[in-house]
Amino acid sequence: MSAMPVHNQSERSSRVLRRGFLRAALAAAVFLVAGAAGAEDTVNLVLDRATVMKMPEKVATLIIGNPLIADVSLQPGGVMVLTGKGYGVTNILALDRTGTVLLEKSVQVSGPREDVMVVQRGMLQESYSCAPKCERRITLGDDRAYFDSTLAQTTTRTGSAQGQAQPK
Numbered sequence: 001m002s003a004m005p006v007h008n009q010s011e012r013s014s015r016v017l018r019r020g021f022l023r024a025a026l027a028a029a030v031f032l033v034a035g036a037a038g039a040e041d042t043v044n045l046v047l048d049r050a051t052v053m054k055m056p057e058k059v060a061t062l063i064i065g066n067p068l069i070a071d072v073s074l075q076p077g078g079v080m081v082l083t084g085k086g087y088g089v090t091n092i093l094a095l096d097r098t099g100t101v102l103l104e105k106s107v108q109v110s111g112p113r114e115d116v117m118v119v120q121r122g123m124l125q126e127s128y129s130c131a132p133k134c135e136r137r138i139t140l141g142d143d144r145a146y147f148d149s150t151l152a153q154t155t156t157r158t159g160s161a162q163g164q165a166q167p168k
Contacts, residue, residue: 042106043092045070045084046113047140053080060097065090070107084109086140111139 045051055062055078062080064072069090071083082092087109094103115131116139126146127139138150 041104042108043082045082045107045109047084047087047109047111049112050081050083053082054078055080055094056102058096059094059102061095063093063095064107065092069109082107087111 043051043053055074057078059074059078059080062072062074064070066086066088068086069084069088070092071085072092073081075081080094089106089108091104091106093101096102115129116137117128117130117134118139119126119128121143124143124146125139125141127137127142128134129137136146136150136153138147138154142150
């Protein structure tokens with residue numbers, strides 16, 4: 001058997017590399033197009049914030065897959081209010097009176113990106129809202145003692161503002 005000339009092996013390698021590159025480029029293009037199409041099927045929420053969406057006509061029931069991640073309510077005029085409750089991804093379904101699915105979307109809840117500072121004390125986390133001055137804020141993942149203390153203060157303050165607090 002005679003050895004194949006070097007330039008033929010080089011040409012063959014080049015063709016294989018080009019085919020591989022073209023397949024990878026095509027796969028990336030398909031991924032980007034699919035991702036762009038899927039992006040409109042996802043509602044992105046920030047933890048503890050609400051967003052409003054107009055629903056299709058005749059929506060009778062809204063179902064949220066995991067109520068620990070998001071909360072949903074239907075308002076008059078076909079308006080839906082979605083609120084981020086916990087980190088993660090879930091889904092929402094809108095049904096008509098016969099149970100037909102009129103809308104299905106993914107709901108992704110992430111943490112606040114602006115004006116929040118997280119302090120790590122070893123394994124313990126504390127969150128502060130810095131807009132413009134840094135103040136205590138409770139966020140999922142905060143140390144339990146910090147969370148409970150801040151929540152107790154907030155609850156007492158809210159009760160006082162509503163005239164429900166009892167003097168001690």
